[in-house]
Amino acid sequence: QAMNSVVAATAAAAFVVQQQQQRRCLPFLLSTRFYSSAKKAMMMAAATGSGAEMMASTFGKDKSFVGQNVENAVESLAKADAVCIDVDSTVIAEEGIDVLADYLGKGDAVAALTAKAMEGSTKFQDALRDRLDLLQPSKAQIERCLEERPLVLTDGIQSFVEALKTAGKDVYLVSGGFRIMIEPIAEHHLGLDKVANLYANTIFFDSDGLYEGFDATEPTSADMGKPKALQLIKEANNYETMVMIGDGATDAQAKPPADAFIGFGGVVARKPVQDVACWFVTDFADLQHIVEQHSK
Numbered sequence: 001q002a003m004n005s006v007v008a009a010t011a012a013a014a015f016v017v018q019q020q021q022q023r024r025c026l027p028f029l030l031s032t033r034f035y036s037s038a039k040k041a042m043m044m045a046a047a048t049g050s051g052a053e054m055m056a057s058t059f060g061k062d063k064s065f066v067g068q069n070v071e072n073a074v075e076s077l078a079k080a081d082a083v084c085i086d087v088d089s090t091v092i093a094e095e096g097i098d099v100l101a102d103y104l105g106k107g108d109a110v111a112a113l114t115a116k117a118m119e120g121s122t123k124f125q126d127a128l129r130d131r132l133d134l135l136q137p138s139k140a141q142i143e144r145c146l147e148e149r150p151l152v153l154t155d156g157i158q159s160f161v162e163a164l165k166t167a168g169k170d171v172y173l174v175s176g177g178f179r180i181m182i183e184p185i186a187e188h189h190l191g192l193d194k195v196a197n198l199y200a201n202t203i204f205f206d207s208d209g210l211y212e213g214f215d216a217t218e219p220t221s222a223d224m225g226k227p228k229a230l231q232l233i234k235e236a237n238n239y240e241t242m243v244m245i246g247d248g249a250t251d252a253q254a255k256p257p258a259d260a261f262i263g264f265g266g267v268v269a270r271k272p273v274q275d276v277a278c279w280f281v282t283d284f285a286d287l288q289h290i291v292e293q294h295s296k
Helices: 003-033 035-046 053-059 070-079 097-103 106-120 122-136 141-150 157-168 181-189 225-237 269-276 284-295
Strands: 082-085 170-178 198-201 203-205 211-214 242-247 260-264 279-281
Touching: 003 070, 003 242, 035 122, 035 181, 053 284, 070 242, 070 279, 070 284, 082 225, 097 106, 097 122, 097 141, 097 170, 106 122, 122 211, 141 181, 141 203, 141 269, 157 181, 157 284, 170 181, 170 225, 181 198, 225 242, 260 269
Parallel strands: 082 170, 082 242, 170 198, 242 260, 260 279
Antiparallel strands: 203 211
């Protein structure tokens, strides 16, 4: 009987220890397994009021707005768990490929092709191929261009991205430009992971660093590439609400899967983009006000 009592006591003690260990593990399990769902729920609950209420409380009743569905864009931005932003003429105040073309002495010819691509009058993959075939840039030429002629950031983009991150929103750069030119901006100026948070085109170079082509498997290398990129981002992270911001026709294509497309005209105001944007803005400050005041 004494032996049985000892065995029973030992088993009971072991059970208590097991229960204590499980209770100690529970916060960890919650923080890892359910972190994503909890974050989304908090983001949804944090958005204060309807889009119309947010607009009135942020800007007053006299401010005029441009867009097809501004209320939806405002509400989507406030509750978004991911915001995707174009780079050329949005994050930077110029077209990266035009800067490179000017540096190589082929600016006028490439600018004409870029304009056609942005206005939507030619398929993006055709314009990309034509421009690269014209430039034939080597790796060394691109690196020297970035060193001697750094790309210029658009006013307000750094503080806007910082506001998005502070509000707990994930930020992605989704661009038809070149990864080799955008990576320094993502990493050094915006504090983003240059791999996980960047979707752009990859230029191939041979062993001597000479131009050899581009990666046609990148989603952003072809027309309708940005909606494909956003769909990949959404599925990989199980996002509930996504917003796309950009200046071009290829950015407008990203809705859906984006819940709202915000057209940006602070560098170049394109009429076709303005006509289809849920909300068309010319200053990142307007977007930042919504994020700071209604995403908390």
